[in-house]
Amino acid sequence: xxxxxxxxxxxxxxxxxDLARVIEFLDPAVEWVEPDVEEFPYRGLxxxxxxxxxxxxxxxxxxxxxxxxxxxxxxxxxxxxxxVLGTGEAAGPSxxxxxxxxxxxxxxxxxxxxxxxxxxxxxxxxxxxxGECY
Numbered sequence: 628x629x630x631x632x633x634x635x636x637x638x639x640x641x642x643x644x645d646l647a648r649v650i651e652f653l654d655p656a657v658e659w660v661e662p663d664v665e666e667f668p669y670r671g672l673x674x675x676x677x678x679x680x681x682x683x684x685x686x687x688x689x690x691x692x693x694x695x696x697x698x699x700x701x702x703x704x705x706x707x708x709x710x711v712l713g714t715g716e717a718a719g720p721s722x723x724x725x726x727x728x729x730x731x732x733x734x735x736x737x738x739x740x741x742x743x744x745x746x747x748x749x750x751x752x753x754x755x756x757x758g759e760c761y
Contacts, residue, residue: 721758
């Protein structure tokens with residue numbers, strides 16, 4: 628499986644809600660980096676596939692009513708990296724729905740993700756989580 632196929636399969640699993648399958652694509656020592664925003668329950672660096680499973684993937688459904696990355700995406704692949712530029716949609720506890728842009732940088736080795744760097748419109752995600760306009 629080439630790196631682009633791995634990342635496409637990972638998004639498909641996430642979109643199906645198959646978070647266990649998402650974890651299978653991660654190296655045991657993966658470094659997972661999310662925006663460091665106070666309202667985010669899984670912000671900053673998380674190390675290890677077990678920690679990503681417990682501290683990120685299992686938390687997502689408890690924080691968001693919906694977190695969706697299935698919108699239009701632009702894929703840029705080269706070497707050991709796949710960059711995904713896209714639009715997502717988030718709904719928080721208040722029911723507020725926000726569309727947001729994201730940029731995900733995936734680094735792979737031997738068919739597994741060794742690093743994920745997530746960049747997103749944190750303003751829109753904060754609004755979805757809190758229901759407040761900033």
